[in-house]
């Protein structure tokens with residue numbers, strides 16, 4: 001399958017449902033589309049980085065269990081823009097929003 | 110301001126009471142009265158610079174603190190007191206440091222002497238000392254004659270105009286905006302400079318700067334929290350500098366030039382903190398070209414740049430006195 005829709009990629013590994021839901025809501029609020037793909041177990045940094053590599057928009061989110069990270073294409077694998085362990089609702093929403101704002105060239109919050 | 114240029118030497122400026130400007134003047138006098146208790150009512154305003162500006166005013170009854178821009182006037186005043194508290198300061202320094210302290214020299218003359226240490230500068234020459242509070246000019250002749258003037262308005266006024274017009278409410282940020290060129294970080298790997306050039310970087314830019322207007326300090330970037338378009342900031346910054354320094358430079362040099370004719374000056378050395386500015390010397394150069402005046406930043410003692418002119422002048426004159 002050729003995947004070239006302009007979307008933010010979210011790579012997950014057994015994600016917490018509440019965390020994922022808030023992140024998606026954050027992206028939606030900014031008016032950008034996203035796609036979720038379940039991946040085999042891996043490191044959180046790597047998930048986000050790979051998602052950013054694969055997304056046509058160059059913006060990717062990784063969610064592992066309760067933890068979440070956001071990366072942009074061009075950044076090093078170990079240097080995500082944001083990474084949270086066990087984030088609160090606000091943080092999840094902001095992370096999602098930021099992954100979308102990055103595409104719109106707006107300052108991150 | 111046009112009338113001000115017409116009159117000769119000003120001894121004092123008085124204002125109508127109970128007007129906006131009158132109140133501003135009363136505040137200035139009261140402030141100076143506190144610094145110098147002795148002169149009392151003998152405080153004179155010897156020069157003013159008034160500039161038009163726009164200040165955000167809170168709309169009454171607004172729900173979200175909306176503001177609109179209203180015309181306002183910024184005024185800088187040159188204040189002379191009968192006797193500055195100089196002797197007092199000198200006495201205190203003597204006491205605290207245990208060194209001999211004397212009060213000497215006229216600022217603009219000392220600045221000229223200092224400026225003369227710039228490689229390649231010779232008399233007769235004119236200097237323009239652009240400081241924080243005042244813009245001073247002097248012309249020095251080989252026979253020791255000097256013409257000088259002190260004009261109100263300099264770097265601090267520029268900072269204030271920037272702070273007010275951009276609604277920053279923060280003097281420190283306004284000062285930074287005045288000093289540093291801007292860029293907008295457009296991706297993790299490039300930014301657009303205020304002159305339109307693109308700058309690309311090898312290492313990715315810190316995401317905290319992403320999408321923001323930043324100031325390029327030479328030792329890294331400072332990000333601007335306020336959401337103001339880069340073009341707007343550049344415009345306000347340039348206008349403020351022009352309103353204060355181009356106006357004052359012409360005013361001051363006209364006062365000291367032979368026959369008050371600018372065309373009779375040939376070269377001008379720029380000194381003082383504001384001569385370090387990254388665009389003010391260029392603005393002046395452009396303006397002076399109309400009068401065939403060549404101007405350039407001083408380089409005191411061939412190493413200090415445009416600063417330390419007065420200090421250098423004082424040392425030189427002290428050494429000179431001892432030798433005679």
Ligand SMILES: Nc1ncnc2c1ncn2[C@@H]1O[C@H](COP(=O)(O)OP(=O)(O)OP(=O)(O)O)[C@@H](O)[C@H]1O
Nearest residue numbers: 239240241242243264265288381382383385386387
């Ligand atoms: N790099 C710079 N770029 C722009 N402005 C600068 C720079 N460095 C200093 N200034 C400005 O120079 C001013 C201070 O200059 P200076 O030290 O010559 O003043 P001063 O001699 O104390 O004042 P005055 O001569 O009015 O009594 C301040 O307004 C400051 O903002």
Ligand SMILES: [Mg+2]
Nearest residue numbers: 238240241381
């Ligand atoms: Mg000075």
